[in-house]
Amino acid sequence: MANVPVPLKKLMEHFAALPGVGRKSAQRLAFFVLDMPEEQAKDFAESILEAKKSIHNCKVCQNLTDKEVCDICASPQRDDSVICVVENPRDVMAFERLQEFNGKYHVLHGLISPLDGVGPDQIRIKELLLRLQQTDVQEIIMATNPTIEGEATAMYISKLLKPLGIRVTRLAFGIPVGSELEYADNSTLNKALENRVTM
Amino acid sequence: MANVPVPLKKLMEHFAALPGVGRKSAQRLAFFVLDMPEEQAKDFAESILEAKKSIHNCKVCQNLTDKEVCDICASPQRDDSVICVVENPRDVMAFERLQEFNGKYHVLHGLISPLDGVGPDQIRIKELLLRLQQTDVQEIIMATNPTIEGEATAMYISKLLKPLGIRVTRLAFGIPVGSELEYADNSTLNKALENRVTM
Numbered sequence: 001m002a003n004v005p006v007p008l009k010k011l012m013e014h015f016a017a018l019p020g021v022g023r024k025s026a027q028r029l030a031f032f033v034l035d036m037p038e039e040q041a042k043d044f045a046e047s048i049l050e051a052k053k054s055i056h057n058c059k060v061c062q063n064l065t066d067k068e069v070c071d072i073c074a075s076p077q078r079d080d081s082v083i084c085v086v087e088n089p090r091d092v093m094a095f096e097r098l099q100e101f102n103g104k105y106h107v108l109h110g111l112i113s114p115l116d117g118v119g120p121d122q123i124r125i126k127e128l129l130l131r132l133q134q135t136d137v138q139e140i141i142m143a144t145n146p147t148i149e150g151e152a153t154a155m156y157i158s159k160l161l162k163p164l165g166i167r168v169t170r171l172a173f174g175i176p177v178g179s180e181l182e183y184a185d186n187s188t189l190n191k192a193l194e195n196r197v198t199m
Numbered sequence: 200m201a202n203v204p205v206p207l208k209k210l211m212e213h214f215a216a217l218p219g220v221g222r223k224s225a226q227r228l229a230f231f232v233l234d235m236p237e238e239q240a241k242d243f244a245e246s247i248l249e250a251k252k253s254i255h256n257c258k259v260c261q262n263l264t265d266k267e268v269c270d271i272c273a274s275p276q277r278d279d280s281v282i283c284v285v286e287n288p289r290d291v292m293a294f295e296r297l298q299e300f301n302g303k304y305h306v307l308h309g310l311i312s313p314l315d316g317v318g319p320d321q322i323r324i325k326e327l328l329l330r331l332q333q334t335d336v337q338e339i340i341m342a343t344n345p346t347i348e349g350e351a352t353a354m355y356i357s358k359l360l361k362p363l364g365i366r367v368t369r370l371a372f373g374i375p376v377g378s379e380l381e382y383a384d385n386s387t388l389n390k391a392l393e394n395r396v397t398m
Contacts, residue, residue: 003269003270003271003291003295004292004295005253005254005263005264005265005266005269005270006265007246007249007250007252007253007254007265008250008254008263008265010246010249010250011246011247011249011250013246014242014243014246017239018228018231018232019227019228019231020224020227021228025219027289027292028218028219028289029217029218029220030250031288031289032217032218033217033247033250033251034250034251034254034263036251038251040216041247041248041251042248042251043213044213044247045244045245045247045248046244047206047209047210047212047213048210048232048240048243048244048247049240049241049244050206050209050210051206051207051209051210051229051232051233052232052233052235052237052240052241053206054204054206055204055206055207055233064204064207064233065204066204066205066206066207067204070202070204071202071204072202089230090226090227090230092202093203093226096202096203
């Protein structure tokens with residue numbers, strides 16, 4: 001990129017470093033920022049710094065928060081006795097969008113993956129066990145992804161919890177609502193058949 | 200978005216305000232920033248402020264620069280006698296990527312568009328005329344987009360320049376290299392036929 005002023009080039013490089021943003025999009029975004037009102041650009045820059053500074057993990061559920069204990073954990077309206085265990089904070093957001101689940105969460109911040117050198121100690125499993133000692137939990141919903149790592153992590157945790165007499169459940173697998181059977185992959189179709197329910 | 204910490208929500212909103220970034224991408228980008236090393240996030244925020252503060256229009260060609268006169272205008276290696284007139288700074292970048300054009304540029308920052316209330320005075324035409332008085336220019340290449348506004352602007356400027364005895368040229372229209380004839384639109388095919396060249 002010859003003859004591009006350095007500050008513009010830098011901004012373009014920062015955008016290009018974001019996931020899913022190619023060289024052309026980065027250029028477009030940088031120009032958009034240049035065209036923004038001064039105030040908005042300042043706000044944008046500050047929101048990066050502020051988010052980076054104030055967001056950390058909730059000390060109870062490990063979800064992201066700017067407080068010591070997150071709003072969900074602190075809410076007296078949420079059911080303490082059910083904990084939905086997810087891989088990352090984005091999964092919490094997905095569930096919260098439903099506005100259906102009224103229990104609490106536990107964010108593992110990763111999945112067990114020996115090939116990537118991630119063992120049970122690298123994810124927040126001990127924090128979950130600690131919670132179970134402190135509160136009376138009736139059910140743990142394992143809501144990790146239906147991948148090898150997600151399955152392995154769900155299995156590992158469910159085995160850990162069995163002796164504690166806590167009910168451990170897993171999200172249902174099956175064909176996605178609104179999809180077409182002919183395009184379903186074999187494993188999904190298999191699961192759907194295996195877990196069929198009486199009408 | 201209930202139960203999303205405010206600083207994170209703000210960051211997501213700023214990303215979502217960018218062109219081509221939807222709600223899901225904005226979320227992904229915000230999480231990516233949270234996972235960045237502290238230093239990189241700081242750099243990113245600063246690059247926004249710095250670009251916003253230091254980038255302005257070159258006083259000669261109106262292209263973006265962080266200096267008084269941009270690198271292209273200041274370069275003694277570039278040919279002063281040919282000026283390529285474009286709509287915006289992104290078009291300059293497109294030409295510079297070619298590394299073929301060795302003349303100078305003039306950025307109009309818009310096109311004449313009566314429907315949008317943009318007349319000749321709202322774009323940088325008088326700055327171009329001023330340049331022509333000060334330097335000995337042989338050729339003006341009109342490189343505005345092949346749209347109604349681009350054409351109208353090219354026509355308007357060429358009529359202004361005719362009396363000055365400067366050669367005004369226009370980018371060639373035709374079928375794009377590597378494209379398929381059967382998918383070419385009628386106007387393009389028409390132009391390609393009209394402007395056919397002897398082999």
